[in-house]
Amino acid sequence: MSTEAGFGGRDDDRVVELDDDTPVLPDQTREDTDRGWGERSWSNDDRLRDERPPHWD
Structure with missing residues (x-):
């Protein structure tokens, strides 16, 4: 079985x-927000x- 370059x-x-400059991981995931939980963002x-x-x- 031969392998191609990169595989x-x-x-x-x-x-x-x-x-x-580019972060490896984001500070917060999309699921860890109000919108991810199906709630509206609340701002007063x-x-x-x-x-x-x-x-x-």
């Missing part, structure tokens, strides 16, 4: 170049800005 070789022999910021008292400006 059937050992992972130890494979060269992988990584950038320092827009309502609080709209209800800001005029004397604070």
Whole structure:
């Protein structure tokens, strides 16, 4: 059984170049968010800005 280049070789022999800027794993998975659990993202910021008292400006 012959192996073609890149197939059937050992992972130890494979060269992988990584950038320092690109993270290997994300900080948070998509399933670990409100949307991943089927919930809406809850943000109160827009309502609080709209209800800001005029004397604070």
